[in-house]
Amino acid sequence: MNRKDFIKASAILAASTVYLKSFAHPLTSFNQQIRVALIGANGMGWSNLNALLKTNRAVCTVLCDIDENVLQKRANELKERGIEVKTCVDYKDVLRDSNVDAVIIATPDHWHCLQFVDAVKAGKHVYVEKPIGNSIRECEVMLATEKKGNVIVQVGQWQRSQQHFQDALDYVHSGKLGNIRLVKAWSYVGWKKNIVKKPDTAVPAGVHYDRWLGPAQKRAFNPNRFHFEFRWFWDYAGGLMTDWGVHMLDYALMGMKATTPKSIMATGGNFADPNGAAETPDTLTAVYEFDNFYIQWEHALGMDLGPYDRTHGVAFIGNNGTLIVNRNGWEVIPEKDGGPAVPLQKSSDNGLEKHMVNFVDAIVAKDKGMLKAPLEAGAHIAIFSQMGNVAYRTGRKIYWDKGKQRFTDSEANKYLAAPYHNGYKIPHES
The missing domain is CATH 3.30.360.10 (Dihydrodipicolinate Reductase; domain 2)
Structure with a gap:
């Protein structure tokens, strides 16, 4: 897949109204709890985990965060509720853990792409915070990776479940x-x-x-x-x-x-x-x-x-x-x-909690079509929003070439990809 996937991803918007019309019901035949790890335990990540645990069909097995102060605080809070978890600072330790079925990625935006690609390749189901990527290029890479994986991916656009x-x-x-x-x-x-x-x-x-x-x-x-x-x-x-x-x-x-x-x-x-x-x-x-x-x-x-x-x-x-x-x-x-x-x-419902129910339902049914916020939808709106930022940073009126899937302005195209440093490289689409 390449930039042409942007147009293909756009088609999800029409389908989104169909996704939103029927909410999945809890699967009463489901007995096994999904084992979930949280990568990024501060702020929204913590809210996401708690909403997922409220489904009563998931259990947290691992917490991961680069701030050991946050990590210990959250582990203690879970322990007070009778939930014992492993802790780590390297997200790759999470992905190597056989006691993890799904991960919540709630790290800063510039980490989403790398962690997502590694999680999908490791065979983990993923709930990834919005925006899914920190550049248009990252969104394209994530779309290509998800297509080749056999996992369920829900994006944190939880209003789609309200x-x-x-x-x-x-x-x-x-x-x-x-x-x-x-x-x-x-x-x-x-x-x-x-x-x-x-x-x-x-x-x-x-x-x-x-x-x-x-x-x-x-x-x-x-x-x-x-x-x-x-x-x-x-x-x-x-x-x-x-x-x-x-x-x-x-x-x-x-x-x-x-x-x-x-x-x-x-x-x-x-x-x-x-x-x-x-x-x-x-x-x-x-x-x-x-x-x-x-x-x-x-x-x-x-x-x-x-x-x-x-x-x-x-x-x-x-x-x-x-x-x-x-x-x-x-x-x-x-x-x-x-x-x-x-x-x-x-409003009469809790969108985040319903979003997590939908995530679990889709995992159990092994049906991506059930998702309220599939990756294609998250990629499309992330790219759309990035376009606004690119227009601001160039100070120009910019135009999108649908055929080439890039801007017609060379200055705008400089912002298609976020620069990578410290030996890191953006993953290849393949």
Whole structure:
């Protein structure tokens, strides 16, 4: 497989609405628990593991993290619940363990591709956090690897398992909104303030820093670049665009049954604190052009008053009215002479927990078609979001060549792949 897989992966968007319509039921005939290992035990990884354990059809056997402080803390928390686990700092030890059936990859973005490829080759089922890769090239490699493996792969786009998001899509597809010419998607993160510059420090005790860096450029340890804060630096991630954008833009695309944009342009910067430590923009607007409509993404750190007084969401703006959906629910605001209003339809389920049930069901049934967020879907939206970042970093309006599966601009193509350092090399598609 090569870049042509992007177009093939795009087809999953149309199928996604079918996946979302029917939720898998627990398999009552299933007696054996899935043995799972967590790679990256801080933050979202811990949430993922706990949601998986709530299915009562999985048991944690191994915890892996390069920070022994986090590792011991999580192992102790599990022990208090009667769960004894092995611990390690090298994820390859996890993949060699015969007592592991599936892994959760919840490490920083720049590690996803390497760990995913190794996990699939080791025959482990994988739950991988979003965005699946830290570049367009990494997403392509992961798609090719998954095709040759015989494992189940679920991406952490857990909103795909929430019923109210599907209900909102059904309304959009009903045509009641009339002609939709504009879709807005956004994330305003008021609780996250600017990152003040901090001096480099010695590596904290218990932290295996070289393992944390992996393929990223060698730098002195700085607390601003570690744990949660890594996402604001290009070495490791893509800022809010690939953190929240992959969630909201995913639904923008499914609502419009759209795949590849004709052009992308973006503008923004670190306007809240030009002297801060972050590299990724704290304020950004990106516009994706399609034939008869466009999708607009915007984000801002340090403020909550986003469009329609919501911190995050997607708005489908039609001639008859606007449908707004986010994690809390959905509603329709009619135009003056449009259709009837639909009051807020609140969310009534736990998307992450349902997502894990779906993951387990697919493993037991050995059926990739059951997945709500298969790798193809995760790759497509990760690539789509990366396009917005590439437009921002080049400062140009860029165009995607469907035939060559690359940008028409040589400057933009420099960002197709993230650079690898320290002796690491991006895996080959074969």
